Amino acid sequence: MRRNSLVLKLICIVSAFFVACEDPNEVGSSLQQNNINTNVIDTFSIESKVVYYPNDITTNQAIALLVGTHNDAEFGTTEAKSFFQILQITENVTLDASATCDSVSLELPYRTVGYSYNKGIGTRTYYHQQFVGDVSREQTIYVHQLEEDILEQDYTTKDELTYGSNPVGSITKSHQLYEGGASQDSTYYLTIPLEVSTGNEILSASNNVTNDVLVSNFKGFALVGDEDDNNSILAFEHITKVARLFVYYHTDEEDSLSLEYRINVNSKNFNQITADLSTSSVNTLTEEGNEISTNDLNNLGYIQAGTGIHTQISLPSLQKFVTENNTVAINKAELEVFVNESVADSAFENGPPFNIVLTDIEQEEIRNDESLYSSVPAFAFSYDAINKKYNVNITEFVQELVTKEDTLTELIIAPSLNATRTNYTTFYDGDAIHGEKAMKLKIYYSEVK
Numbered sequence: 001m002r003r004n005s006l007v008l009k010l011i012c013i014v015s016a017f018f019v020a021c022e023d024p025n026e027v028g029s030s031l032q033q034n035n036i037n038t039n040v041i042d043t044f045s046i047e048s049k050v051v052y053y054p055n056d057i058t059t060n061q062a063i064a065l066l067v068g069t070h071n072d073a074e075f076g077t078t079e080a081k082s083f084f085q086i087l088q089i090t091e092n093v094t095l096d097a098s099a100t101c102d103s104v105s106l107e108l109p110y111r112t113v114g115y116s117y118n119k120g121i122g123t124r125t126y127y128h129q130q131f132v133g134d135v136s137r138e139q140t141i142y143v144h145q146l147e148e149d150i151l152e153q154d155y156t157t158k159d160e161l162t163y164g165s166n167p168v169g170s171i172t173k174s175h176q177l178y179e180g181g182a183s184q185d186s187t188y189y190l191t192i193p194l195e196v197s198t199g200n201e202i203l204s205a206s207n208n209v210t211n212d213v214l215v216s217n218f219k220g221f222a223l224v225g226d227e228d229d230n231n232s233i234l235a236f237e238h239i240t241k242v243a244r245l246f247v248y249y250h251t252d253e254e255d256s257l258s259l260e261y262r263i264n265v266n267s268k269n270f271n272q273i274t275a276d277l278s279t280s281s282v283n284t285l286t287e288e289g290n291e292i293s294t295n296d297l298n299n300l301g302y303i304q305a306g307t308g309i310h311t312q313i314s315l316p317s318l319q320k321f322v323t324e325n326n327t328v329a330i331n332k333a334e335l336e337v338f339v340n341e342s343v344a345d346s347a348f349e350n351g352p353p354f355n356i357v358l359t360d361i362e363q364e365e366i367r368n369d370e371s372l373y374s375s376v377p378a379f380a381f382s383y384d385a386i387n388k389k390y391n392v393n394i395t396e397f398v399q400e401l402v403t404k405e406d407t408l409t410e411l412i413i414a415p416s417l418n419a420t421r422t423n424y425t426t427f428y429d430g431d432a433i434h435g436e437k438a439m440k441l442k443i444y445y446s447e448v449k
Contacts, residue, residue: 007055040328044318046430048294048301051412052285054308059419060155060270064111064308065243066422067141067264068225068233070133072347075304076280078132078422083161084269085150085220086202086245086261087211093259095207096153098252101199105248106143106169108263109241110137110234117385129188132347132422133232135175140226142167143192145201146219155270157306157418163222164364169194175234190236199247206259211266220267233422238263273306273422282309294429300340303329303441304424305415313430314410315441322401329446333398337413338437339388340426342417347424356381357416358392390427398443 066080111130117124144163157391171192205217225233236243243263250257263269277283282302284292294301301311335358358379381392394411415423430432 025436030141035296040447041442041444042321042445044315044321046313046439046441048311048313048429048439050282050285050292050294050297050302051310051312052290052308053283053288053310054275055156055158055288057059057157057273057306057308057418058154059157059159059306060153060268061265062269062271062419063239063417064130064235064237064271065108065223065269066233066235066271066273066420066421067223068133068139069227069230070233070422071230072280072424074281074302074426075275075307075309075424076278076283077225077230077276078233078304078307079225079274079276080306080422081160081272082223082269083146083155083163083220083272084223084238084263085215085267086218086263087267088206088214089260089262091210091214092208093206095203095307096251096253098180099203099207099249099257100251100267101196101203102248102250103196104169104194104199104202104245106192106194106245108190108192108223108236108243110175110190111237111241112188117383120386130235130421131175131229131232132424135232135234137231138172139229139231140172141192142188142224142226143169143194144222144224145198146222148194149215149219150268150270152268157271157273159270160272163223163224168198168221168225175232184350190234194245199249202245202247202261203249203259215268235420238267238269239265246343271306271419273400275307275309277306283308295431299429299431299433300426301337301413301429302424302426303413303415305418305421307422308418309424310412310414311427312410312412313439318398318401318441318443321443325447327448328402329448330395330399330402330443331446333393333440334396334442335390335392336440336442337390337392338434338439339390340428341388343425354424356390356392356412358394358411394441 020387062082065082065084067082069077069079071077080447085237112127113130114125114127116125144166146163148161150161169192171190175190202218205214209217223236244265245261247259247261248257249259278286281297282292284290301313302309303311337356358381379394379397379437381390383390397411415421428437428439430439432438
């Protein structure tokens with residue numbers, strides 16, 4: 001059963017520092033009457049398994065362009081490419097017949113993400129560059145010219161367009177990225193020089209045409225990492241920051257002329273994300289719908305954006321509780337999830353993990369449910385950056401369990417924004433071996449006398 005009402009009603013709260021649970025004596029105090037006792041709290045066990053749904057993850061019109069390869073012992077090798085059009089700022093510009101390109105530069109702003117959490121001095125917003133892996137090591141990024149149109153259709157992580165075998169530009173460098181702070185630095189760009197011959201093609205395709213004609217004449221570019229580099233996957237902004245291409249040229253009459261092109265919300269684009277799990281801890285996830293008990297994964301849950309790796313949890317003891325206690329009023333239900341300390345911060349975009357999506361949709365609907373691939377999780381949560389712990393408020397879900405016999409008791413933990421991230425994490429499951437860090441559900445409720 002799809003719980004669209006939950007998805008629509010609950011808003012993502014990324015305050016990110018865990019606020020301690022209220023004293024049970026105070027929870028639901030507005031409900032207190034002479035026949036209600038509010039001094040009740042129970043902790044419920046959780047069973048979990050990692051599930052695999054890699055197909056049909058839509059990535060067209062992604063808010064970030066991804067490129068690079070990253071290798072990780074837990075998740076194997078993940079590779080990202082992006083495909084995009086360029087558009088003129090001013091259409092129908094008439095160029096002199098003698099217009100000749102001098103140089104071309106593609107300027108891509110590194111994507112910066114801001115989110116709130118506590119680092120010991122109170123909750124505040126910090127900005128981090130989005131990447132996965134080690135950006136201090138050199139890697140090569142190539143620009144290839146597309147040979148196919150980007151169509152008006154949905155593209156998924158599996159899709160790819162044909163591009164020229166020889167790159168028309170490249171750069172090899174390490175990336176001195178913005179390390180995080182209280183304000184956003186908008187000056188970080190990666191500038192890639194392109195071949196002069198490509199600039200002449202763009203000039204020819206742009207002469208006295210609209211953008212619709214331009215993208216027919218010049219289809220766009222593919223951003224591709226070197227297959228021998230497995231250091232990191234980078235993300236570049238093109239919505240809130242300006243991603244652009246400059247063609248510098250001259251004519252017989254004038255020097256130092258230029259045309260500017262943009263990669264923006266109107267230019268079609270998509271990301272391809274592929275994962276080779278053969279060397280990973282989850283290497284038995286080979287087909288759509290495969291699953292592995294977390295008991296067989298050192299009692300860890302796994303999630304990764306863009307690849308279809310999610311963790312499904314079930315609450316058998318909660319179902320029993322609901323069945324046996326039909327006279328309780330649920331005041332608060334909170335899921336506690338502790339991140340595995342060995343997972344590098346860079347796996348979460350060089351900052352704290354965030355935007356876990358917890359949704360109670362049926363498995364066969366996971367691939368297409370928009371709540372999984374949007375920036376709005378189905379349930380509100382906060383994150384404690386010091387203890388690396390999520391607290392997810394699933395009160396409404398549990399309240400429906402009490403009032404509706406057919407409500408689902410299985411939930412999916414998955415990353416949001418699958419189209420524009422490859423970030424990952426592992427977290428402790430509900431096994432007792434984790435002690436206080438075992439995943440658990442805490443419920444505060446009132447008993448009706």
